[in-house]
Amino acid sequence: MARGSPTTEPTTACWRVGILFSATGVTAAVETSQLGGTLLAIDEINAAGGVLGRRVEAVITDPASDPRAYRRLAEQLLVEEGVRLLFGGYMSSTRKAMLPVVEAHGGLLFYPTLYEGFEYSRHCVYTGAAPNQNSIQLATYLLRHYGNRFFLIGSDYVYPYESNRIMSDFVVQSRGRVVGEVYVPLGAPDSAFGEVMERVREAEPDVIFSTVVGADTARLYAAHHAAGFDSRRLPIASLTTSEAEVSLMARGIAAGHITAAPFFETLGTPAARRFVAAFKRRNGMHMPVTAAAEAAYFQMHLAAAALARAGTDAPGDLLAQLGGCTFEAPQGRVRMEASNHHTWLRPRIARLDADGRFKVVWDAGASVKPDPYCVVQNLDDWPADGRQFALS
Template sequence: MRAGSPASDNEDGAWRVGLLFSATGVTADVETSQLGGTLLAIDEINAAGGVRGRRVEAVAYDPASDPRAFRRLAETLLVEDGVRLIFGCYMSSTRKAVLPIVEAQDGLLFYPTLYEGFEYSRHCVYTGAAPNQNSIQLATYLLRHYGNRFFLIGSDYVYPYESNRIMSDFVVQSRGRVLGEVYVPLGAPDAAFAEVMEKVREAEPDVIFSTVVGTDTARLYAAHHAAGFTSRHLPIASLTTSEAEVALMPRGVAAGHITAAPFFETLGTPAARRFVAAFKKRNGVHRPVTAAAEAAYFQMHLAMQALERTGTDAPEALLAELGAASFEAPQGRVRIEPSNHHAWLRPRIAEIGADGRFHVMWDAGAAVKPDPYCVVQNLDDWPADGRRFALS
């Protein structure tokens, strides 16, 4: 991975792509998994002969989980390094910091992270789950199995606020109640989470919905455990707790808690097993394999498929081809919806076992069309078998 002069469409040099994943900071663990998935895809593409006989070369920087650094380094990639395609960002605050630069410089951002929806940019391809591919399924599952009294806890930035707003809407639709909503600064100390647990104790909810991210996730679950709560009587359900965050927790602390995502490391399909084995061979046997890593992996393959067909990394040409691309991803076949640049993904809900691994409890059975604005869905539209919107 190096910087240098860009290879134009007519040169014989490498296709150069920009990577912005944090190796340091509060979300480094999950972003490191995204980087690992991205580099694995690049390795596979190059081993198969590259794109039109040219290697794919990564120009990578560490933005340290800081939106200002993401913005600055995106400009460096597009202006100084001359790349047109950027793969990266985890927190929505970092995506929102990068997008104005990408739009101004006529670049294209591939964003491999679940997010709050309600956004469209001609210069962004969204390959993480939109709310209709995780939030609505999780809300339905929790209301049916645990009760309708929710307490919301989030990190203090844009995604948790917006995700909690969406979850609140779903809960209220089902005549449920949100008994409390608390936000904790990124990097907050253990004492801050202990205080939150006292508020939870006073509220007496049926379930906690967490949008806490990064290393703070381990503090939240530890505080829940230390307060004497159990997952049997008060589970934490989350969209942002992945294998990377569970790996930061002592054994048993996460057991019984719940996550919704399109991919888990424990999926037993041949494609998933091959991906996990290759990921760990490349990045280390103890490296967690997350849904964000899987999205980072398949989005690179989709992008390079489009590049193979167009012969140019010009964003408009790639976008025209991405709508026709599909890929047999570890989660199942994925593709990009041309109308909104979001990926068709397969929702799943899993519970963390005593072994610290996710065990799938519910599976939609097919990919779900992305509806980032939640225009048509409400809880009554999603039956138990998930077939109503499980479109293939």
């Protein structure tokens, strides 16, 4: 464990927080961006005087994309280090590995990653997108612009199975059809994705929906390109392909493919530009700025605001204050929904250009209330501009 960031000096009078992002392993690229967003927020909080005059100190770990390591390190942070607040996790398998430990020891986990929904814990704050903030918008867009025959491919763990189940429900509701579904192990070889593309060719879908994660994403997109598919006619649409995964691809491989997320590095708003510039100054010009990094950034600011209100890092007291907190995030204003511990977020859809940069093609125009259980999930009720469920 490393205590503190390069710009954070530990003191005896500080707020100590546990950080769990992988610097190694299959999801290292995107989790490194999450760490960068977290440490940028801590730098900003400390530069402004800390919280109630006390600095925030980061106790940093590298769980190496291994759920067992997440569980072990979370327990170590809570029990041996005496930390109450944990920030981290990317794959749902890692969140699910940590939660029993966090609940058992009375801690609070801030989880900055899109996920499959259908979960609630008094010991978890969810700042990534729920399915009603990305999946339903993406399904609607794809059905209207590409067709209703979907091929689903995912990594072999909990999030892809559940996310694909939700996407299947949306597609079937719109009288579409899932013409294939396949899962590949994390770290699968190039040949595995080549075989998947042969199955795609046989199925003749209109869209490939991918829940492949991490470094495997680059192998999937390369296999699509090598198979000769045209992304203008058969795009890969994904919730898990971010700037971090695109940075692992050869130039041109990603062009034409589609992602739904609340934030993209290319957003042109003043707040987004300031964030991207500050992120790169701190973490290096080469570091991709992802939606997961933005969530990691604003969740730390939300936690600091709640900490200032509560005057303590006791999770129960902090949660009582968190429900009233808002923050002008790079994506736009975000706020916590006290009823389910999820975050109001602004859905967007973007297409990758020839230079591997996301260009927004659809924007909800406002933040959307989190509905992790998809109580409202009929695509026929979702209008073309997305505003029916978008609340300022």
